[in-house]
Amino acid sequence: MSTDKKNIKPTIPLKLLVDKKKTRVLAAEATSDFVNVLLSFLTLPLGTVVRVTKNHPGSIGCMDNLYQSIEQLSADKFCTEACKSILLSPRNPRALVCKNLKLNIDDTSNGICFSCNNRYCCRKSHYPCTKCVCGSIANTEKSEESQPLDPEHFVKRTTVCVITDNLQVLPGNPISLVQLLCNLGFSDVDQVEELSVDVGLEEVSKLLKLSLVSKTPLTELFLGKRKLSNISIPVDPRNSPTPSSENKTMPNHTEFRVKLILSKSQNKILSLLVREDFIDFLFNFCTVPLGSVVKLLDLNSGVGCVDNLYRTVKCLDSEWLAISKNEIINAGVLKQYKCKNNPLQIRDAINISNLLDPRGPTGSVDCFGRFMEAPCWFVVSDKLVVTQLSSPSSSISFLKELNVPLNDIEEQEETIGETEALALLKASLTSSSALNNCFKSSINQKLNKRQHMDDI
Numbered sequence: 389m390s391t392d393k394k395n396i397k398p399t400i401p402l403k404l405l406v407d408k409k410k411t412r413v414l415a416a417e418a419t420s421d422f423v424n425v426l427l428s429f430l431t432l433p434l435g436t437v438v439r440v441t442k443n444h445p446g447s448i449g450c451m452d453n454l455y456q457s458i459e460q461l462s463a464d465k466f467c468t469e470a471c472k473s474i475l476l477s478p479r480n481p482r483a484l485v486c487k488n489l490k491l492n493i494d495d496t497s498n499g500i501c502f503s504c505n506n507r508y509c510c511r512k513s514h515y516p517c518t519k520c521v522c523g524s525i526a527n528t529e530k531s532e533e534s535q536p537l538d539p540e541h542f543v544k545r546t547t548v549c550v551i552t553d554n555l556q557v558l559p560g561n562p563i564s565l566v567q568l569l570c571n572l573g574f575s576d577v578d579q580v581e582e583l584s585v586d587v588g589l590e591e592v593s594k595l596l597k598l599s600l601v602s603k604t605p606l607t608e609l610f611l612g613k614r615k616l617s618n619i620s621i622p623v624d625p626r627n628s629p630t631p632s633s634e635n636k637t638m639p640n641h642t643e644f645r646v647k648l649i650l651s652k653s654q655n656k657i658l659s660l661l662v663r664e665d666f667i668d669f670l671f672n673f674c675t676v677p678l679g680s681v682v683k684l685l686d687l688n689s690g691v692g693c694v695d696n697l698y699r700t701v702k703c704l705d706s707e708w709l710a711i712s713k714n715e716i717i718n719a720g721v722l723k724q725y726k727c728k729n730n731p732l733q734i735r736d737a738i739n740i741s742n743l744l745d746p747r748g749p750t751g752s753v754d755c756f757g758r759f760m761e762a763p764c765w766f767v768v769s770d771k772l773v774v775t776q777l778s779s780p781s782s783s784i785s786f787l788k789e790l791n792v793p794l795n796d797i798e799e800q801e802e803t804i805g806e807t808e809a810l811a812l813l814k815a816s817l818t819s820s821s822a823l824n825n826c827f828k829s830s831i832n833q834k835l836n837k838r839q840h841m842d843d844i
């Protein structure tokens with residue numbers, strides 16, 4: 389009997405509203421278990437998103453390439469072995485809430501941490517083999533304790549929500565439903581059918597992927613239909629937040645000087661030649677939660693439906709939530725996993741006391757700030773494949789791989805400040821040609837200027 393129970397995979401029931409011809413899901417009525425899962429998407433770091441969705445169709449811009457580059461770089465290129473783990477299995481800042489989800493697709497949100505064997509020491513690490521401040525190695529597995537006031541869930545148990553096909557989360561009441569159906573052009577409830585489904589872990593990871601690559605994820609997930617181009621679901625303007633200057637911090641003056649390698653004849657960027665501090669910044673994308681990415685991109689990430697999810701959660705009445713709203717939509721990154729040179733203004737996640745930074749060779753609870761060993765040159769391809777120039781032969785093989793005549797290659801210096809960093813973040817999530825997408829206008833401007841000078 390007990391073995392049978394163990395074999396039963398957990399599921400969450402969901403009630404779908406579909407049109408009579410079953411061509412599209414109009415909405416889903418969800419209870420707190422499902423709403424918690426959906427809201428947890430916003431707290432998942434990008435590295436986790438890539439890792440747990442890689443077996444499902446579709447690609448998230450160039451993020452798969454960036455993630456694979458980290459996997460393929462040997463551990464000795466990083467300051468410590470844990471640097472690689474921080475990027476490949478980034479810590480969810482709300483891990484202790486996610487571990488209570490009925491369906492948790494993130495195996496790193498398991499409530500496990502590591503401490504050293506010194507009984508007078510109270511430091512801990514989320515990653516094994518971390519050097520502790522006391523001199524020993526934090527390697528003893530234990531469970532990470534929640535603080536007395538830590539919330540267990542994102543929404544309260546009684547929460548019911550209506551979720552639209554494009555992942556708007558609306559209050560679960562008949563008024564929301566009437567407005568939604570009217571907006572979709574339905575005048576009669578008889579045109580709508582109810583369909584009950586059970587959602588398991590597989591469906592959750594599929595939904596996460598679809599939320600990033602589709603405009604109609606519920607229809608694709610449950611009816612297996614691709615988006616129809618003539619269907620557009622209007623966003624209720626009353627649910628749009630008014631632009632505000634909240635959370636705006638001091639201007640960030642961090643900049644990188646990088647070298648663009650261009651093909652003159654093709655008028656395009658072949659690759660980027662950069663130092664290790666830029667790679668720290670680029671790899672650091674993996675640690676940023678999805679919600680914080682949407683926030684950085686000013687609710688205009690262009691990634692699937694996540695802007696809708698963010699926007700409507702932001703508008704949800706706080707009385708339904710079991711946690712501060714900002715802790716869901718902009719959970720931030722723990723200082724122990726941030727990179728120091730970063731033009732992006734990423735919020736510090738709520739501090740965890742006595743947490744070690746596993747990147748430092750001597751053990752510290754402060755931000756060590758780096759991932760890659762210095763000094764080193766790296767090449768970043770247009771599709772964000774990162775390789776290290778580490779041997780005398782690597783420069784010549786790099787030139788061979790470019791596969792263009794040497795006299796067609798031009799180098800151009802570029803400054804990457806906050807504006808360019810935001811453009812690169814967006815391009816890495818939405819384009820399969822990230823560098824050209826990000827720098828095209830700047831390159832064209834310079835080429836035009838030079839053409840103009842030549843004409844004079």
Ligand SMILES: [Zn+2]
Nearest residue numbers: 504509520522
């Ligand atoms: Zn210790």
